[in-house]
Amino acid sequence: MYDTDPGLGTEPARADGLSGPQRSVPRPQYTGTGSSIEIDRLIRMGYALKSPVETPLLHYQMQESLNPLQAPVMPGYRRKISEEIETPTPGFxxxxxxxxxxxxxxxxxxxxxxxxxxxxxxxxxxxxxxxxxxxxxxxxxxxxxxxxxxxxxxxxxxxxxxxxxxxxxxxxxxxxxxxxxxxxxxxxxxxxxxxxxxxxxxxxxxxxxxxxxxxxxxxxxxxxxxxxxxxxxxxxxxxxxxxxxxxxxxxxxxxxxxxxxxxxxxxxxxxxxxxxxxxxxxxxxxxxxxxxxxxxxxxxxxxxxxxxxxxxxxxxKPLFYFGAPGFASLFLGIFLWTRFLQIFNETGALSLEYGVIISVLFVIGAVTLLMGLMLDIVARVRA
Known part of the structure; x- marks a missing residue:
């Protein structure tokens, strides 16, 4: 029921856009009325629609959808990335x-x-x-x-x-x-x-x-x-x-x-x-x-x-650690000094113990406060 005609078939287009060598393909035998010439014309039109350019183009379009950053395989195809591809949003x-x-x-x-x-x-x-x-x-x-x-x-x-x-x-x-x-x-x-x-x-x-x-x-x-x-x-x-x-x-x-x-x-x-x-x-x-x-x-x-x-x-922070105790020592010495003067005015007697304690507090306070000031200056210079 089938016949072959070596002139009706062509090799499908390859990726480089060229057709392969001609080969024989089966052609169905149509029964019924109609001219054989018209049948041959319709068959040739069907093969003609399969242009050797269309197949690579379709292949290229599929490639674009899968990997838009891959270069096209067909020579002559050029594109501008900014026009055809949106910059992806950076993920995690x-x-x-x-x-x-x-x-x-x-x-x-x-x-x-x-x-x-x-x-x-x-x-x-x-x-x-x-x-x-x-x-x-x-x-x-x-x-x-x-x-x-x-x-x-x-x-x-x-x-x-x-x-x-x-x-x-x-x-x-x-x-x-x-x-x-x-x-x-x-x-x-x-x-x-x-x-x-x-x-x-x-x-x-x-x-x-x-x-x-x-x-x-x-x-x-x-x-x-x-x-x-x-x-x-x-x-x-x-x-x-x-x-x-x-x-x-x-x-x-x-x-x-x-x-x-x-x-x-x-x-x-x-x-x-x-x-x-x-x-x-x-x-x-x-x-x-x-x-x-x-x-x-x-x-x-x-x-x-x-x-x-x-x-x-x-x-x-030397000024804080030395200055605060030094200031406290001076403040306590001043307080005891006023108390010492108050007792002297009331009794006319001098308390040796008060005098020694007050002197020690004044010396400690002054030395500590001075040390804190000096170390603070050194710390600021080193910083």
Missing amino acids: SARKKRTLVAIPCYNEEVAIGSLVLMARRYVDEVLVVDDGCTDETVNIAREAGAVVVSHGSQQGKGRAIKTSLEYAFQGRFDVLVFMDGDGQHNPEEIPFLLEPIIGDDADLVIGYRKLGQMPVYRRFGRAVLDVVTGVGSTITDSQCGFRVLNRRSIESMLKRLKKDDFSTESEMLQVAQETNLRVGERPIVCKYGDFDTSTKNPFAHGFEVLNSLFWLGIEK
Whole structure:
């Protein structure tokens, strides 16, 4: 029922717009009335509609819809991107910030492995600062995928904090997350603390622990340190080591932090106040009890922080720390002097005890006030 005619078929057009060699194609036999010449004309018209230019054009249009930035395959096709393609709106991936988790460690082999593995899910890199560890902390951290920087000896948590800041600054990280290495902080809360930083609502975000989840002996120490550290601020938990810094905070802290001990959290808040950083807070859950692997006694920790804050305050605000006691000593001396004169007028007797006390108060007040003024001048010159 079928016949072939070698003159009626052509190879479909290729991608370069040219036709292939001619070949035979089947032609159905039509029955019924009508001229065979008319049938041949209609068939040729059907093939003629399949122009060798139309097929590449259709292919090109499909390609445009799938990948509008890919160059056209046909020569001679040119377009202006501004006329045919709208600039896509940047998504979250375009705003993604390089994030580093830093974990200062001293003999934390119990918790460091799981801590690193969990933290790696949420950040680009995990840094473990080895502050003179003598156990398997370093080996476990490396096997878990962390970058390890070693001090060689125990230099203090503050020194480890500064090492982390320098690493983040040199590595051009946009966000730095600090966590303690004893397993008390939950890495799954990292995205929650990152939100204010990613949204540019804060420069420094501090996790705060509710008093109900803390042991009683820790609550008192935290309350005292919060009062001492939080003067002039509304920070709920000044001592929490779970905190996030943006690039501006990283640079500010790196230039100004001085202490190498456990007072570094308090010092960071003082630097934030001095440099007008925006400080935010987020509630966190802390693990204590049997999992409390802290290597520092809480009472020793508290006294160390108070001592460091005292000397840090003297260094930064000598006029306040020396001037206020000196002024108080002078004021008390003047009060006792008036009392001394009153007794002399009434009885005509001189009190040797009053005289000695008044003299000592005047000397202490004058020397202290003068020292505060001199140190304040020196501090302003150094700044």
